[in-house]
Amino acid sequence: xxxxxxxxxxxxxxxxxxxxxxxxxxxxxxxxxxxxxxxxxxxxxxxxxxxxxxxxxxxxxxxxxxxxxxxxxxxxxxxxxxxxxxxxxxxxxxxxxxxxxxxxxxxxxxxxxxxxxxxxxxxxxxxxxxxxxxxxxxxxxxxxxxxxxxxxxxxxxxxxxxxxxxxxxxxxxxxxxxxxxxxxxxxxxxxxxxxxxxxxxxxxxxxxxxxxxxxxxxxxxxxxxxxxxxxxxxxxxxxxxxxx
Amino acid sequence: xxxxxxxxxxxxxxxxxxxxxxxxxxxxxxxxxxxxxxxxxxxxxxxxxxxxxxxxxxxxxxxxxxxxxxxxxxxxxxxxxxxxxxxxxxxxxxxxxxxxxxxxxxxxxxxxxxxxxxxxxxxxxxxxxxxxxxxxxxxxxxxxxxxxxxxxxxxxxxxxxxxxxxxxxxxxxxxxxxxxxxxxxxxxxxxxxxxxxxxxxxxxxxxxxxxxxxxxxxxxxxxxxxxxxxxxxxxxxxxxxxxxxxxxxxxxxxxxxxxxxxxxxxxxxxxxxxxxxxxxxxxxxxxxxxxxxxxxxxxxxxxxxxxxxxxxxxxxxxxxxxxxxxxxxxxxxxxxxxxx
Numbered sequence: 001x002x003x004x005x006x007x008x009x010x011x012x013x014x015x016x017x018x019x020x021x022x023x024x025x026x027x028x029x030x031x032x033x034x035x036x037x038x039x040x041x042x043x044x045x046x047x048x049x050x051x052x053x054x055x056x057x058x059x060x061x062x063x064x065x066x067x068x069x070x071x072x073x074x075x076x077x078x079x080x081x082x083x084x085x086x087x088x089x090x091x092x093x094x095x096x097x098x099x100x101x102x103x104x105x106x107x108x109x110x111x112x113x114x115x116x117x118x119x120x121x122x123x124x125x126x127x128x129x130x131x132x133x134x135x136x137x138x139x140x141x142x143x144x145x146x147x148x149x150x151x152x153x154x155x156x157x158x159x160x161x162x163x164x165x166x167x168x169x170x171x172x173x174x175x176x177x178x179x180x181x182x183x184x185x186x187x188x189x190x191x192x193x194x195x196x197x198x199x200x201x202x203x204x205x206x207x208x209x210x211x212x213x214x215x216x217x218x219x220x221x222x223x224x225x226x227x228x229x230x231x232x233x234x235x236x237x238x239x240x241x242x243x244x
Numbered sequence: 245x246x247x248x249x250x251x252x253x254x255x256x257x258x259x260x261x262x263x264x265x266x267x268x269x270x271x272x273x274x275x276x277x278x279x280x281x282x283x284x285x286x287x288x289x290x291x292x293x294x295x296x297x298x299x300x301x302x303x304x305x306x307x308x309x310x311x312x313x314x315x316x317x318x319x320x321x322x323x324x325x326x327x328x329x330x331x332x333x334x335x336x337x338x339x340x341x342x343x344x345x346x347x348x349x350x351x352x353x354x355x356x357x358x359x360x361x362x363x364x365x366x367x368x369x370x371x372x373x374x375x376x377x378x379x380x381x382x383x384x385x386x387x388x389x390x391x392x393x394x395x396x397x398x399x400x401x402x403x404x405x406x407x408x409x410x411x412x413x414x415x416x417x418x419x420x421x422x423x424x425x426x427x428x429x430x431x432x433x434x435x436x437x438x439x440x441x442x443x444x445x446x447x448x449x450x451x452x453x454x455x456x457x458x459x460x461x462x463x464x465x466x467x468x469x470x471x472x473x474x475x476x477x478x479x480x481x482x483x484x485x486x487x488x489x490x491x492x493x494x495x496x497x498x499x500x501x502x503x504x505x506x507x508x509x510x511x512x513x514x515x516x517x518x519x520x521x522x523x524x525x526x527x528x529x530x531x532x533x534x535x536x537x538x539x540x541x542x543x544x545x546x547x548x549x550x551x552x553x554x555x556x557x558x559x560x561x562x563x564x565x566x567x568x569x570x571x572x573x574x575x576x577x578x579x580x581x582x583x584x
Contacts, residue, residue: 051455077457089452091445093514097578102445105438106457119578131578134568154456 003062004029004158004189005050010059012042012049012213019045021213023059027158032180032190034204034221036197038233042213043193044086047160050191051083052076063158080108080157084147084164086193092136096127099135099146100153107154118153124179125149141167152183159183161192165199177202197225209233256567263517263571274421278414286417290485292527293424297478298500299507299519300427301471304434306505307514308443309464310450312365315372316501318356318379319472321494322349323479325383328489331401333388338405342419342480349476350469357468361461373497380495394490402487416485423478428572430474431516435574439463444574447514506544510551512560516572521559 005027012020019042027033035043048054050061052073060069068076082103091099100118103109109117122128125145130138135146144164151159161180165173173196180203184190194200200207201221209217209230217230224230273280277289298316305311326345330336336344356375363371384392406412434440442463445453454460479500483489493499503526511522529547533540555562563569 053451053455072459072461073451073454074457074459077455083455085452085455089449091448091452093448094441094444095575095577098441098444098576101576102441102453102458103456105441106459108457115578122578132575150452150456 002029003027004031004064005191006062007050008060008062010046010049010061011057012045012054013057019213020049020056023213023215025208025215025218027189027191030184030187030189031206032184032192032204034200034207035191035193035210036195036200036207037210037216041210043210044162045213046210047083047162047191047193051081051160074106077107077154080155081160082107082151082154082156082158083160084144084151084162086162088140088143088147090135090138090143090146090150092134094135095132096122096135096138096146096149097131099150103150103152103154108157109153109155121149121152124182125152126175141172148179156188158189158191161190161194163193163195165194165196173199201225252567256569259567260569260571260573263569267520267571271425274425277421278417283413286413288527288531290417290420292523293420294478294482294485295504295507295526296424296519296523297427298475298504299511299522300431300516301475301478302501302504303508303513303515303519304431304443304467305471307508307518308447309460309467310446311464311468312369313372314369314497314501314505315374315376316471316475316504317495317497317499318372318376319349319353319475320479320482320500321376321379321383321491322352323476324483324489324494325386325389326476327480327483328389328395328397332395332398338401338484342477342484345480346473346477349479350473353469353472356472357465360468361465376495376497380491383494384491390490392491394488394493396488397484416481419481420485423481427474427478428516428520432572432574435516435572440574441576443467506548508558510548510558512558514557515560515564516574517570518558518560525559 003026007023007025010020010023011018023046035046037043045054049056052068052071052075056069060067062068063076063079063081066079068079091102094102097118100121101114104114104118119128122131125148127142127145127149130142135143138146144167148161148164165176168176177199180190180192184203190203192200192204204221207219207221207224208215209224211233216233217224217227274289274293277286281289298320302313302316305313323345326348327341330341330344331338334341360368360371360375383389389395402412405415435443442453442458445456445458446460446463450460479494483494486493507522507526508519509522510525511520512518529544530540533543536543551558555565557564
């Protein structure tokens with residue numbers, strides 16, 4: 001499989017604070033990758049760098065063989081990078097359907113039949129009954145689903161999902177996992193930041209653990225989760241406790 | 245027995261229809277105003293229609309793209325001065341000089357945008373004001389156009405519109421009517437188009453709009469140029485009507501920006517309906533309180549603050565909290581059933 005995304009020596013600092021420190025990884029075309037790490041570790045910042053919302057301080061980002069390090073978020077979206085925001089950013093004055101139309105008109109989705117495409121996505125994300133409601137009237141959970149639906153409407157080749165399972169019930173979480181599996185199986189590459197590890201490991205084939213802006217562990221989910229270092233920093237279980 | 249549907253959605257629909265009816269009647273009444281209104285009334289309508297156009301443009305800029313300009317007087321003034329120059333020195337017919345003055349001002353807006361867009365937020369606002377001041381000082385240095393004391397439009401040029409005073413006022417009234425109505429229709433058409441999606445998305449969340457592929461910089465740039473052009477068109481008309489232009493009147497921050505911001509803020513930022521409501525409130529207040537001297541300005545300020553405390557999106561915003569209404573529908577509706 002070819003590589004869809006490559007980060008090479010990516011750094012981001014705010015003054016003296018390094019929020020991304022020499023990040024290197026590659027994502028294969030069609031691969032689903034999970035990112036975990038404690039709050040404030042720099043996970044969302046990494047998405048801001050990949051999506052182009054923030055410029056990198058150093059390093060390069062390559063998407064589908066093309067350097068995108070200096071490209072704006074809009075340009076990257078048009079090339080096929082779509083994201084959801086951890087804190088939902090709906091277009092509150094527009095209807096749910098119009099939210100999707102923005103993505104479908106300006107994103108990467110070749111304009112085949114915007115109405116049909118949006119209808120399918122709305123049905124898949126359970127938002128169809130609310131299609132013509134203003135997005136401002138949605139609950140928090142519906143807003144999270146809208147984040148996913150809107151990202152899909154832009155016609156992504158790479159989907160960046162930022163904590164969209166938080167706060168869901170077990171059943172809702174399962175249906176979300178099924179939806180994301182479908183998206184993955186349709187050939188869309190996925191990077192998913194999530195605290196709910198069992199949801200994540202049901203979808204992804206590889207995990208990256210981030211702490212203090214650095215990649216501290218990487219590999220297949222089972223092995224990564226058993227890594228004592230990961231258990232200490234992520235699960236809050238200290239290695240000493242384990243030994244004792 | 246009749247069944248009355250009093251559901252909120254139905255109430256909202258009825259209100260929307262009623263509003264459209266009122267607007268239609270008002271437009272018809274304005275179209276026929278020379279037949280029923282006095283000369284003083286017509287002057288008032290002309291001024292209100294000019295302010296409607298200025299308010300629609302400021303709202304398009306601030307309410308949708310988030311660019312807060314306190315320098316719109318730059319375009320009113322430039323429009324006026326370009327119009328005087330074209331009519332007086334190039335001998336151009338008035339009806340051609342007005343749109344050409346607007347185009348000339350829009351061309352000036354290109355390099356101006358390049359400078360102003362280097363600044364963000366409050367710095368952009370101050371930058372636009374500084375730019376307008378620079379234009380005012382340049383106009384004051386221009387001896388051919390009367391320098392600091394300004395210049396009057398020669399009688400022949402005014403007479404070229406129509407021989408009689410009544411005829412001239414008729415032409416001017418319909419110019420104002422055309423500009424006022426066109427400004428609303430322009431914004432409405434724009435918001436109904438694909439670009440309306442982009443503009444509304446930027447209004448609601450700029451980072452999300454950008455992440456969904458909207459090149460926000462380009463949209464902002466185009467809207468800046470468009471609003472500069474239409475504001476200048478209005479400015480050219482305003483000074484044709486005044487028949488005299490001075491740098492202080494042409495580039496007045498009070499008249500062409502502060503009052504316009506007041507109109508948009510109390511009416512409702514980020515909607516087509518807001519500026520219309522704002523113009524009605526502003527002119528009603530002025531008719532009632534114009535003799536109160538400074539108290540009138542204090543009253544206006546107090547009202548603006550009170551409205552903003554109730555709803556950030558003004559009177560129209562407060563209405564929309566209660567009912568999901570639209571006098572100018574821009575929504576795209578997903579049909580209940582798919583076509584296939």
